[in-house]
Amino acid sequence: MGHEIISIQQLGYAINGRVILRDIAAAIPPGAFVGVLGENGAGKTTLLDLLMGFRVPSDGMITVLDQQPHEDHWEARKRIAYLSEKVDIPGDWSVQEFLEFHQFFYPQYSHERERDLLNEFRITPQERVGNLSAGEIRRAQIVAALASFPEIVVVDEISAVLDIVGRRKFMRLLHEQSRISQATIVFATNILEDLVNHISHMLLLRQGELHEFTTLEGFMQGRAESGFPQLVADILEEV
Numbered sequence: 001m002g003h004e005i006i007s008i009q010q011l012g013y014a015i016n017g018r019v020i021l022r023d024i025a026a027a028i029p030p031g032a033f034v035g036v037l038g039e040n041g042a043g044k045t046t047l048l049d050l051l052m053g054f055r056v057p058s059d060g061m062i063t064v065l066d067q068q069p070h071e072d073h074w075e076a077r078k079r080i081a082y083l084s085e086k087v088d089i090p091g092d093w094s095v096q097e098f099l100e101f102h103q104f105f106y107p108q109y110s111h112e113r114e115r116d117l118l119n120e121f122r123i124t125p126q127e128r129v130g131n132l133s134a135g136e137i138r139r140a141q142i143v144a145a146l147a148s149f150p151e152i153v154v155v156d157e158i159s160a161v162l163d164i165v166g167r168r169k170f171m172r173l174l175h176e177q178s179r180i181s182q183a184t185i186v187f188a189t190n191i192l193e194d195l196v197n198h199i200s201h202m203l204l205l206r207q208g209e210l211h212e213f214t215t216l217e218g219f220m221q222g223r224a225e226s227g228f229p230q231l232v233a234d235i236l237e238e239v
Contacts, residue, residue: 005030005065005152005184006051012059013046019208020046024060026203026213028186030151033178035195036188038205044188047205048156051186052082064152078105081145083138084156091130095123095140099147106148114147120169134161142170146177153177155187159194167191171198 006028013021021043028034038044049055050062053069062069065076089098095118103109118125121139129137138158145153153174159167175198177183189195202219204211212219 003030004028005032006186007063008060009062010060011047011050011057011062013043013050013055014058021050021205021208022059024205024210026210028184028201030184031178031182032201033175033185033199034187034201034203035199036186036203036205037190037192037195038211040190041207042205043208044205045156048084048154048186048188052080052154078107079151081106081148081150081153082156083141083145083154083158085134085138085158085161086156087141089129089137089140091128093129094125095127095129095132096125098129098140099125099144102144102148106150108149110147110149113149114143117143117146117173120173121166135163135166138162139166142173146173149181150183152184152186155185155189157188157190159189159191167194171195174198 004027006026008024008026008028011021011024012019024047036044036047046055050057051064051069053072056070065079067076069076093101099114103114121143123136123139123143129140132140138161141158155174159170162170171194174185174187178185178200187195187199199216201213201215203213
């Protein structure tokens with residue numbers, strides 16, 4: 001594998017004559033923590049769907065772990081964890097049954113890590129999923145994802161349903177996973193404050209186009225001294 005774990009080249013996506021993304025390019029190195037930012041409708045979820053192979057590019061190419069995601073390579077899939085509100089868990093399953101199902105697909109799954117994370121998020125394994133709040137269900141997903149020790153973690157805007165304590169724990173754990181095991185994190189969110197002190201790179205979308213892809217340090221250099229959230233908010237509000 002080369003120096004980039006995710007390669008995006010002139011990527012475009014259109015459906016029913018509507019262009020959602022156009023000419024997106026980025027080279028994401030191993031161990032990067034990438035914040036994918038943009039206003040509603042900018043194309044963040046579509047980009048992550050392409051990264052996961054849920055959609056097929058209309059133009060250009062995206063490769064993840066040297067494979068094209070839509071070709072559904074099993075060897076690559078078991079090295080990627082995906083967190084999204086679109087993931088449904090049967091309500092009659094217990095949390096433990098969900099975790100046992102999940103671990104089947106991940107040979108690096110750690111029961112010790114699972115136990116630590118269940119305690120961290122105060123989740124009872126015997127509780128039925130149908131009895132959990134939306135935030136508690138996402139916490140169970142986080143436990144499953146991080147206990148899998150994936151090489152890539154893809155997060156599609158789940159932090160909004162977590163309370164402030166849960167969000168802080170989640171961001172800290174992602175940061176640790178990136179630092180300790182060199183996991184690559186791709187995190188789409190509209191809550192800019194979540195990303196402060198965590199991301200290494202920023203990918204900013206505007207109306208389906210790439211406004212900027214750079215390191216956080218590169219983004220901050222040469223700009224006003226206002227904080228990172230305000231800088232991004234100002235860009236998103238530009239006409």
